[in-house]
Amino acid sequence: MSVDLNPDLSKVASTNGTTPATTKGGKAAGAIATWADDRLGLGGAMKKNIRKVFPDHWSFMLGEIALWSFVVLLLTGVFLTLWFDPSMTEVQYDGAYDPLRGVHMSSAMASTLDISFDVRGGLLMRQMHHWAAMIFIASMMIHMLRVYLTGAFRKPRELNWVIGCLLLLLGTIEGFTGYSLPDDLLSGTGVRAADGFMKASPVIGTYMSFFLFGGEFPGDAIIPRFYAMHILLIPGILLALVAAHMLLLVYHKHTQWPGPGRTEGNVVGYPMLPVYAAKAGGFFFIVFGVITLLGGLFSLNPVWKFGPYDPSKVTAGSQPDWYMGWPDGLLRIIPAWETHIWGITLSWNVMLPILVMPPLMLMILMALPFLEAWITGDKREHHLLQRPRNAPTRTAIMVALMTFYGLSWAAGGNDIIAIKMHLSINQITYFMRGAVFIGPVIAFIITRRWCISLQRHDEGxxxxxxxxxxxxxxxxxxxxxxxxxxxxxxxxxxxxxxxxxxxxxxxxxxxxxxxxxxxxxxxxxxxxxxxxxxxxxxxxxxxxxxxxxxxxxxxxxxxxxxxxxxxxxxxxxxx
Amino acid sequence: MLVCGLLLTGGLYAALAPAQADTSQDEAALIKEGRELFLVGCAFCHGQNGEGVLTQGGSQYGPPLTDVGAAAVDFQVATGRMPMAQPGAQAPRKERVYDDEETEALAAYVASLGTGPAIPDKELYSTEGMSDKELEELVVRGGQIFLANCTACHNFEGSGGAMPRGGYAPKIRGVDSKHIYEAMLTGPQSMDTFSDGNIPPEDKKAVIAYLNELDEAPSYSGFTLGGLGPVSEGIIAWVGGIGVLVGFAVWIAAHTTRSSKKKDEAAA
Structure with missing residues (x-):
């Protein structure tokens, strides 16, 4: 898309003013505002902030998708807590879904079925909550890609980058604890896998597992514990970090694309009120609307088909939600490497893809701004963005990481790829074993040369x-x-x-x-x-x-x- | 009393004996017809007497059919899996080559070669005549048996799953009840055999009742995306969720403030 290089600035305030705006006339709204302002003193703070300028570009709205889907998560989540019973007490289901009537299951599963079949609008809310979670994490990731590829992470925004990475991590854990709550066959398989991952940790694995599950898996403590984490602990930290993330955004001011009139010392755009309030507010309703449509039209996690969790059962196509897919993929393709030493088994085939790679990737992600600043020796502040082509190596690093992620991710769906494309799951696995190493290198070289070619095109x-x-x-x-x-x-x-x-x-x-x-x-x-x-x-x-x-x-x-x-x-x- | 007994016995004999004679004659004709079909369509791989054919390397080209029974033939031929169009990891379901009569003849011939399960009678898999309450209980029980024995390969709603080396557990939705019963009974291709000792006939019927219930029940939750679980859901989240929302972001950013409608029209 073309960037409007000559925006109509006629309606942009030319001054911030030195005297506060005063209400004219005796309108009721004005009188109430004055009454409140006299007591709360918000007028002074508002006066500056409602005129705060934001630059206009579609890629600056990706983080907003995350913010608004988080709001949808909070709203739908509160609705779900009204009926969900986070208990592993065994009950006999007697709700509206015939094919499970009389089956013994946990209270958590039974109340999830009740929300789906007996609570008015409950299934829509459940699906909206779940779709919003999938979109929340996806939008954080594309927002992160935008920030990285345009160089917006550079000084003074490195810490906000780190906060963003923590949000991504917490969002993922929040998602996992959330989709585990219904205690259905699919999520129970996931929790069983998590139990196995913990037990793969040398020495402390079994202790960690017994500590988390309150004894041997599955026990009767894990659902209430996940529930406490899911609705209190993690959302609390998430909210605090989101607040910090946005306060830093206001404090640093938004970055902008270079252009006539745009310098490192200013921000050219439209004021918060009325333009951005309308745009962002409108976007909230669009995000809400899209999530509602997804919730109403597309099936997500049909727990009644999975039935209650039972360690003796499993289903083909047991995958985690998409954001946990890439470690699952690595787990699926790693050869069966194990070391037996002093009567202990070290399961490299579980440790490497699950216990080593995800924390390593997160650390690489968090370190990227600092690594780049150290290599380039660039200690200046940057408020003007760079086009991805103008930092070829940086862009290539991210594309290499994305390629690694994407291939690992695809490996997580190897069974679905096999049946839908009539391939052998073994061949997919062998291919991926090589591709996760070779693919990123090829992607790095191609991206870097591509960027340099685009630079040459610009020069031309x-x-x-x-x-x-x-x-x-x-x-x-x-x-x-x-x-x-x-x-x-x-x-x-x-x-x-x-x-x-x-x-x-x-x-x-x-x-x-x-x-x-x-x-x-x-x-x-x-x-x-x-x-x-x-x-x-x-x-x-x-x-x-x-x-x-x-x-x-x-x-x-x-x-x-x-x-x-x-x-x-x-x-x-x-x- | 004695007269009654004699009458009854005689009557029964009169009713059954000639029929038996007819049946055995028909049976022989059927087997003969089946053998002719077999020699043309099956013997190339399975041998002229169904003894199986080995490759030069000693591996199985076509397995022996001496003890597979009529049920296996009915399943393989009536679902189009046999005759195979080409060698492969697995014989796919396709349009059938032999019609009902020919299939029956082939089944009769193969059954005559040795032992093996017969084609199941309708009352073994049909739920006709059951009361709603009985049916509901059967479906509930079938669901649990299905989840314990079938979903590991065939997926939670029978959408199918991958098996090693290009094999696969096929989609089992919309499949004829008789064929599901036969599949459990004979364990075709990579599938295990679920003999009557393993899953009794009544439980097989329950599984079939559950699968039929899945077919008949509405999708309470919207489009099921192939019933494949989180992979297809993730695709929707990215394409239908993020893709659409980024599209809206581009749209919002492209439509910047207008001072007045007039100016906008003038610009256009």
Whole structure:
């Protein structure tokens, strides 16, 4: 989509004003507002914040999807707590769903069935809650990709990045504890798997499992414990972190794309009231609406078909919800590596994909801003975003991580892929074993070169103009496409970026007299920085741009005179 | 009393004996017809007398059919799995090649080769004539048996699942009750045999009643997305959820504030 480079700013306030706005006339609403303001003093704080400016771009609204789906989660979640009974007490089901009537099950499962079949609107609420959870985590992830790929995580926003990563982790745990609550066959299988994962931890595994389950699996404590975590502990932390995340957003101010009039020192956009309140408020209703439609139209976790959990039963297609799919995939493809030593079994086949990889990935994610800042040595504040192509190595790192994630994720659905695409599940597994290693490398190389090619394309547009599609035949009979200079605003936007810094060289470090560990670290950093920036295209210099402008003007005149003198100046030749 | 007894015995004999004679004659004809069909369509892989064919490497080309019984033939042939169109990991269900009569003849011939279960009678799998209450209890019991024995391969609503090396547990929804019964009885392809000692006939009927109930019950929760569980749900969350919402975000960002309607029209 094209970015509007000349936004209509006529309605944007030109000043924040120095005197507070006062109510005029004796309107009732004004009187109430004054009454409240005299006592709460909100007017002063509001006055500044309702004029707060946000820049306009679709990618800035991805985090909003997460926020609004979280609101839907809170609302539907409260509804569900009114009927859900988080107890593993065995009861005999006698609700409206015939094929399970008389079956013994936990109270949790029975009350989930009651919500689905006997509470008015209950099934819709259940499905909305679950769909909202799936969308909550998905939107956090695409928001995170946006923040990373545009460089919005750079100073001063690194801590907000870390908070975002914690939100992603907590959202995932919240999701797992949530979908485990109904105590149905599918979720019980998941809890059984979690029990196995814990028991795979060397030495402390069994203790951890007994501690969590209050004894041997399944016991009768896990559902109430998950419930406490799911509706109190984790949402509390989530809310606090969401608040911190958004306060930091307000404090840092929103990043913006470069363009005419946009600098590191300002934010160009529309004020909170009325524009953003309307846009964000409207988006809330859209998110709510889409989730409601999903809840009403698409089946999600039909627990009545799974039946109550029973350790002796299992179903084909037992997968976790999508956000737990990638460790499940790694678990599915890892060879059966085990070590037997001193009567102890070390299950690398469980430890590596489940206990090592997810925490490792999270740590890599959280470390990315700091790693990049260390390698590039960039300690400046950044409020202008970078296009992904202008940081080729960074973009390539994320695409490599996404490729690893995506392949692991697909491996988690290997059985469904096998039956739907008529493949052998073994062959999928063998393929994935190689692909999770090779795929990210290929993706890294392709993305990096692709970005650099796009940079070259930008450079070409700046120096030689854009392709007009006008073909001109020369007197000698040759054909050439005419290029015309970019509009000034576009050219400005393309050049509104910093040149990459020149990394130190090994010789410089040696010359500086640094020795020992410091020197070794500096050399490592210099080498990494050299690789990081290698082959990047720097923006043209002012001289180069001026020269190309003159050239372009000359070409333009030439083209105009050619058109004026040519046989087609009045359209097709007349006979 | 004696007269009554004699009359009854005589009457019964009169009613049954000729019929038996007819049946055995019919049976022989049927077996003969079946053998002819067998020699044309089956013998290439299964051997001319159903003894099976080995490959040069010693592995099984077509298994022996001497003790599979009529039920196996009826299942394999009436669901189109046999004759196979090509060798493969598994014989897929396809359009049947032999009609009812031919299938019956083939079954009779193969049954004559040895032992094996017969084609089940209708009362073994049909729930006709049961009261609502009986049927409901049967469905509940069948559901639990289904979840304990079948879902591990066939999935929680019979949508099917993957087996090693390209094999698969097929979708078992909308399958004829008789064929489900026969499948349990004979354990075709990679499936286990659920003999009557393992799952008694009454329980087999319960499983079938549960599957029929799944077919007849409405989807209480909307589109079931193939009944495959969380994988298809995840796809919907990303495509129908996030995809649509990002589309809306683009739409909202593309429509910026308008000063007045007039100006907007002028711009257009």
């Amino acid at each position: 547009k700046l120096l030689h103009g854009y392709e007009t599609g006008v073909l001109v035949r020369s007197p000698a009979g040759g054909y050439a496409e005419k290029h015309l200079p970019l509009p000034e605003g576009k050219a400005y936007t393309l050049t509104a970026r910093d040149d990459d810094p020149t990394p130190e060289t090994v010789e410089e470090i040696d010359a500086s007299g640094a020795t020992g560990r410091t020197a070794r670290l500096r050399k490592l950093r210099a080498k990494l920085a050299t690789v990081f920036f290698a082959d990047n295209v720097q923006k043209p210099t002012t001289e180069e741009l001026h020269e190309s402008q003159h050239h372009a003007e000359h070409e333009l005149h030439e083209l105009e005179s050619q058109i004026a003198a040519g046989p087609n100046r009045h359209g097709p030749a007349e006979h």
